[in-house]
Amino acid sequence: MRPLDVIxxxxxVLDRADVDTDQIIPKQFLKRVERTGFGEFLFYDWLRSxxxxxxPNPILVAGRNFGCGSSREHAPWALEDFGFExxxxxxxxxxxxxxxxxxxxxxxxxxxxxxxxxxxxxxxxIDVDDQTVTCAAGVFEFEIEPDVQHxxxxxxxxxxxxxxxxxxxxxxxxxxxxARGPVTTEL
Amino acid sequence: MPKTMFDKxxxxxxxxxxxxxxxxxxxxxxTSPQAFDGLRMAGRGVRRPDKTLATADHxxxxxxxxxxxxxxxxxxxxQVETLERNCEEFGIPLYSLGSDRQGIVHVIGPELGATQPGxxxxxxxxxxxxxxxxxxxxxxxxxxxxxxxxxxxxxxxxRPQTMRIVYSGELGAGVTSKDLILATIGRxxxxxxxxxxxxYAGPAVRSLSMPGRMTVCNMTIEGGGRAGMIAPxxxxxxxxxxxxxxxxxxxxxxxxxxxLPTDEGASFDRDxxxxxxxxxxxxxxxxxxxxxxxxxxxxxDPAAADSPADRESAERALAYMGxxxxxxxxxVAPERVFIxxxxxxxxxxxxxxxxxxxxxxxxxxxxxxxxxxxxxxxAAAEGEGLDEVFRSAxxxxxxxxxxxxxxxxxxxxxxxxxxxSTSNRNFEGRQGKGGRTHLVSPKMAAAAAVEGHFVDIRDxx
Numbered sequence: 001m002r003p004l005d006v007i008x009x010x011x012x013v014l015d016r017a018d019v020d021t022d023q024i025i026p027k028q029f030l031k032r033v034e035r036t037g038f039g040e041f042l043f044y045d046w047l048r049s050x051x052x053x054x055x056p057n058p059i060l061v062a063g064r065n066f067g068c069g070s071s072r073e074h075a076p077w078a079l080e081d082f083g084f085e086x087x088x089x090x091x092x093x094x095x096x097x098x099x100x101x102x103x104x105x106x107x108x109x110x111x112x113x114x115x116x117x118x119x120x121x122x123x124x125x126i127d128v129d130d131q132t133v134t135c136a137a138g139v140f141e142f143e144i145e146p147d148v149q150h151x152x153x154x155x156x157x158x159x160x161x162x163x164x165x166x167x168x169x170x171x172x173x174x175x176x177x178x179a180r181g182p183v184t185t186e187l
Numbered sequence: 188m189p190k191t192m193f194d195k196x197x198x199x200x201x202x203x204x205x206x207x208x209x210x211x212x213x214x215x216x217x218t219s220p221q222a223f224d225g226l227r228m229a230g231r232g233v234r235r236p237d238k239t240l241a242t243a244d245h246x247x248x249x250x251x252x253x254x255x256x257x258x259x260x261x262x263x264x265x266q267v268e269t270l271e272r273n274c275e276e277f278g279i280p281l282y283s284l285g286s287d288r289q290g291i292v293h294v295i296g297p298e299l300g301a302t303q304p305g306x307x308x309x310x311x312x313x314x315x316x317x318x319x320x321x322x323x324x325x326x327x328x329x330x331x332x333x334x335x336x337x338x339x340x341x342x343x344x345x346r347p348q349t350m351r352i353v354y355s356g357e358l359g360a361g362v363t364s365k366d367l368i369l370a371t372i373g374r375x376x377x378x379x380x381x382x383x384x385x386x387y388a389g390p391a392v393r394s395l396s397m398p399g400r401m402t403v404c405n406m407t408i409e410g411g412g413r414a415g416m417i418a419p420x421x422x423x424x425x426x427x428x429x430x431x432x433x434x435x436x437x438x439x440x441x442x443x444x445x446x447l448p449t450d451e452g453a454s455f456d457r458d459x460x461x462x463x464x465x466x467x468x469x470x471x472x473x474x475x476x477x478x479x480x481x482x483x484x485x486x487x488d489p490a491a492a493d494s495p496a497d498r499e500s501a502e503r504a505l506a507y508m509g510x511x512x513x514x515x516x517x518x519v520a521p522e523r524v525f526i527x528x529x530x531x532x533x534x535x536x537x538x539x540x541x542x543x544x545x546x547x548x549x550x551x552x553x554x555x556x557x558x559x560x561x562x563x564x565x566a567a568a569e570g571e572g573l574d575e576v577f578r579s580a581x582x583x584x585x586x587x588x589x590x591x592x593x594x595x596x597x598x599x600x601x602x603x604x605x606x607x608s609t610s611n612r613n614f615e616g617r618q619g620k621g622g623r624t625h626l627v628s629p630k631m632a633a634a635a636a637v638e639g640h641f642v643d644i645r646d647x648x
Contacts, residue, residue, distance in 0.1 A: 017496055018377050018475050022614040027595045031246065031262035033220035033269050035330075045616055063496070065378035068411060068475075069614060070593075071313040072218065073329035094347075094381055094413050095313060095327050102331035145345060147205065158331075159231070162339045165203060169234075169341060172202045181210035182301040182432040184240040184280045187288075 001104040003155035007085045007126040010057035011135075013119040019062060020069035021096060025078040038074055039081030056083030059126065061119040063089060064112070067096025073103070080105045086126050088133065090115055101148045102158065108133060114140045128153055189450035192418055193349050193384045196324040196447070200307045207344045210306035212336050213292045214241035214279065216270040217595070218311030222334035223273040233277040234340040240301055241274050241281040243267045244291045245595045249558050249585035253285045263596065277337070290561020290587040293317040293529035297401065298563050300430025304419035304444040309336055314529045314611065316407040320400035321427070322419035322447050324384065327408065347384045347413040348456040351449075354389035356464035361645040363539070364399035365531060365609070365628035367391065368406040369469040371461060373479040380412030383457065386449065387417050391463030397426040398533040405530045406611050409476040418448035468644050470516045471613045471626040473504035478613070480516060482631070482643050488512035507615055508623050509603065517641050519625065523606040524555035524636040525618070526582075526629055528592035531609035532560030534567050536629040541576040543633035543644075549581035550639030556583040558590040558598070582636070594619045607635040 029041040039056075046052045054060075060079065066089040067075060076099045079087065086106040100107045108126060110118070110133060118124050121135035128149060133140045144152075151158060162169075190198075200208045212235075219241075226232065233239065243255070246263035255271055258264035267284060274281035282288040288295060293314050296302040302318045308325035309315060311333040318325035328342065336342055358367060372379070385407055392400065400417045407415030424441060427433050434440035467481035478501070480487060489501035489512065505512065510519070526532070526540050537559065549555045557577050559565035565587055568574055574584045591598040592610035600606055600622025609632050613624035627635065634642045 017500060018477075020475070020612075020614045022612070022617050026616055026620075027593050030217050030595060031260075031266055033224075033266060035221040035224070045620060065381065065411065068377055069313065069408075069612060071311060071327040071329055073221075073311075073331060076329075091378060091381065093378070093411060095329060095408075099329035099331065102329060147343070157229075158343060159229070159335050159338050162206065162335065162341055162343065163231075165206060165341075166339075168202050168206075169208070169339065172208055177199060177208070181238060181303065181306050182240075182299075183237045184211075184301060184432065185237040185278070187240070187280060187299060187301070187431055 001155045001157065004104050004106060004128050004152040007058050007106060009059065009123065010055065011059045011061055011118060011122050011124055012055050012057045014052060014054065014060060014062045017063035018065045018068055021067055021072050021075040022069055024067065024075040025072065030072060030074055035077060036081065038078035042078040042082040058085045059088060059124055060084045061088045061115050064091045066092050068093040071095045073099045076100045076103055076105045088115055088118055101152065104152060104155065106152065108142045110140055110142055189453035191349050191449045191453045191455060192322060192386060192416060192447050193324065196305055196307065197346060202341055205343055205345065207307060207342050209309050209336050209340055209342055210238060211301055211308045212239045213296055213308065213310035213315070214239060215245060215292050215312060216243050216266045217245045218330050219273065219333055220266065220269045221330050222337060223277065225334040226337060231338045233279060233337045236278040238340060239279045240296070241270060241279050242289055242292050242295055243270055243283045245589045245593065247284050247588040248597050249588045249590050250597070251586055255284050287562045290563065291529045291532065291589055293405065294532060294560035294564065297321065297397070298561055300427050300432040303427055304423060305447050309342060313408045314405050316412065316415045317401050317405040317529060319404040319414050319416040320397060321423055322416060322444070324414055324416065326414040348382055350380060350383040350385045350457040350459065351455040352385060352387050352459045352461060354391035354461050354463040356391060356462055357394060358391050358463050358466060359645065361630065362466055362468060363628040363630060364395050364402040366466055366469045367463060368403045369471070369476065369479050369626060370466045372406065372410045372476050373469070374461065375410055377409060377475045377477040378411045380407065380410040383412055384414040384416065385412040387415060389463070392417055393420065396535055397422060398535040402530055406476065409611055419444050468628065468631050470631065470641055472508065472510060472516065473501065474507055474613055474615050476611065476613060476626060478504055482516050482641055484516060486510045486512050486514045486516065517643065520552065520640040521605045521607040521625060521635055522553060523600060523604055524553055524632050525591040525606055525608040525610065526632050527558030527560065527590050528610035529560065530611045531629050532558060532564065534564050536609065537564070537568050537573050540629040540633040541573045543630055544580040544582065544637060545576050547580055547637045549636045552639045553636050555581065555636040556585055558585045559587050561587045591618050593617060607632045607641065
């Protein structure tokens with residue numbers, strides 16, 4: 001994952017609430033076993049029918065509960081591959097939000113009014129360190145978990161970080177707290 | 188201090204703050220190939236194959252194809268074969284096509300007894316919330332997290348808030364757990380539970396069977412919930428007892444499990460009360476599970492929506508669904524009926540549907556199919572003669588898999604086709620491009636198949 005510091009540029013707008021990941025990347029494209037190349041299938045049905053238009057700007061402003069439904073990480077992969085570096089919305093579905101942070105696609109939660117202001121401005125600058133979105137309408141602050149922010153700023157591999165705690169995981173297992181649960185290999 | 192069930196399970200699994208140990212990791216073919224690739228690229232192994240279990244479900248044809256290499260669709264075949272290769276390479280137990288234990292991942296976990304109270308369970312699938320029905324903390328994760336769990340058996344997690352939904356009273360005759368959860372989502376909205384681990388409680392939940400509880404927890408994600416949970420009790424213990432993966436020292440396990448339920452006086456971040464006696468059979472009319480009404484109601488008028496944004500989404504949904512405001516739901520006529528999916532494909536669901544169609548015929552305008560959730564469910568149903576009941580009524584009786592829930596296999600709707608479905612999502616295109624989905628309970632789906640339109644199951648004879 002590359003470090004994420006400042007995202008700056010044009011803003012695309014998808015003014016719909018409850019956009020589910022089935023729309024972001026329809027099921028027929030989940031059959032691929034690769035991690036790349038999903039951008040051309042982004043919003044496949046909506047873009048091809050002309051129902052919506054989207055420019056591949058660095059920033060996408062969307063409606064509330066964005067990314068609901070299926071846990072498919074293919075959705076953030078497609079958004080990122082299409083060209084988006086940050087998604088700004090009043091709220092996100094939990095799994096989608098987490099998936100974005102794992103791949104370095106920045107989810108930014110702003111209240112509805114500020115989302116509209118960013119959309120209207122057409123251009124914005126998002127600073128991950130300062131936790132601010134700056135556009136013609138003003139400077140808006142957003143929240144992000146400190147650990148997530150740190151990992152994004154430095155482009156860190158989360159598995160690598162957890163593996164540094166291998167001793168703690170060993171100890172947890174040795175203490176028997178993890179002995180419970182099935183031994184699936186003997187089923 | 189009194190603790191919630193969620194608090195107890197969370198705290199028992201924290202290796203360190205925010206790092207959660209995973210007791211059971213379920214794997215399927217769609218969300219895992221890139222995770223295994225990631226392991227290989229980084230030279231990492233799978234830490235605990237013995238706490239991992241895989242099956243092929245999303246892509247599998249339900250027409251009797253009994254080996255991955257025989258799958259006609261090339262991309263699907265590659266994906267299932269890739270899963271088989273990955274499981275072989277990393278030593279992960281797998282029930283693939285052809286195994287008598289193959290099935291939908293959320294059906295086989297509980298069926299094998301691998302799903303147990305007090306556990307943390309994850310899977311690269313949003314409907315992992317199903318397993319919370321056993322008093323486990325279970326939730327869906329993305330592919331990066333699948334890789335993380337494979338490598339470390341842990342997950343970096345932000346602690347969610349807690350919410351309790353207490354259902355007072357009992358469900359009426361003909362009203363099922365599917366109606367209960369659809370009514371709940373209709374009331375709270377598709378984003379109503381976001382950020383929360385939700386505990387379902389109250390008499391109406393207590394009297395549900397395990398399959399009924401699984402249906403409720405399964406659809407928690409459709410309300411945006413991080414996880415759905417139900418306290419374990421005798422019903423839970425009796426389900427797990429004697430299954431292959433049940434704890435060898437069952438009595439010791441029982442002692443631990445009895446400590447799990449939320450303590451008297453424990454507080455939740457949010458409390459909701461719903462009167463279960465007032466819940467009616469439900470039917471969705473729109474393109475998300477929150478767009479739902481009682482079967483006795485009509486298609487709502489977007490003009491009555493709370494906000495311009497809601498009005499616009501309702502209008503868009505009705506245009507997609509090909510419905511006019513004011514049409515009674517009982518006049519809506521599906522051409523397809525699908526009984527199956529991780530929400531409603533267990534033996535009890537099939538029994539309920541079979542009881543409705545027994546001795547009747549599917550309407551001439553309808554094509555109907557039943558897809559058991561697993562090979563074990565299929566075998567059990569055939570043992571009881573349910574397959575014959577369905578077949579002689581004119582239903583197709585198929586092999587286990589996700590089938591028409593998500594259109595990743597040959598079972599899909601044609602453009603514009605309307606379907607009464609026991610699955611969980613009525614999103615645009617979910618069951619096939621242009622397909623129109625109405626979510627209902629197995630009883631309601633079965634009755635719609637017979638009549639050719641929705642009926643109020645409570646007064647249908």
